[in-house]
Amino acid sequence: DAGVTQSPTHLIKTRGQQVTLRCSPKSGHDTVSWYQQALGQGPQFIFQYYEEEERQRGNFPDRFSGHQFPNYSSELNVNALLLGDSALYLCASSKRDSRNTEAFFGQGTRLTVV
C-alpha cells in the first residue's frame, strides 16, 4: 500500500519564477492538505482540497494556488517566487468521511529560491 508520494523531492528556483509541486494521496484517501514548513518551525497550513475544490485556506497570499484532480492527486502552484518561499512543502492526505482519521504525510518537497 503506497503512502503519500510527493514530487520532486528537491527544487531550486529563481526569484520571480513559478513552481508546481505534486502529491499523490495514500490509497483510499480523498482529501489533500498542503503545509509549508520553514527551517526550525512547525508546519503551517496552506489549504485543503476535497472533491476538487479548495475547502479551507490558511493565511497565505493568492500567489499560492492549488488543484485537485479526479483521482484525488493534487498540485500546489506558487507564482512570483520570493526568497521567503524557501521551505519544505508537505502534502498530507486523509479520508473525509471518517471522523477518526489521522493525516498521513509525504516526504516533502524542499524548495530553495535563489
Place this chain on the structure above:
Amino acid sequence: AQKVTQAQTEISVVEKEDVTLDCVYETRDTTYYLFWYKQPPSGELVFLIRRNSFDEQNEISGRYSWNFQKSTSSFNFTITASQVVDSAVYFCALRGTGFQKLVFGTGTRLLVSP
C-alpha cells in the same frame, strides 16, 4: 483560536534514559483531536498517536506513552529507555472538528547519544 505550545526547543539525553516531551494546547472547541508526529532528518512526518478530547485514557505503546490531561490542557509524550533511533524532531498538533487544519507546535528536537 487554536494554539499548541512546545516549550522545549531541544532535549539531549544519553541512551536508555527516559525523556518526556511537553505539549500544551489552547482551543475553544469542546471536541478536538490531539496528535504527535515524529520528523526524522528525511523530512517526512510520521504519525505516532491520535487522542480524542472525550477520551482521557492514557496510552502505552511499547516504549512510548502519552499522558492526556484536559484539566491542564496538556498532552505529554514519554519515551522510556531512549535509543539513538529516537533522535528526531517531535511535533504536537491539534485539530478541531469538521476536518479542519492541523495546528502544530514549533517542535522539540530530541538528541539521543550513545
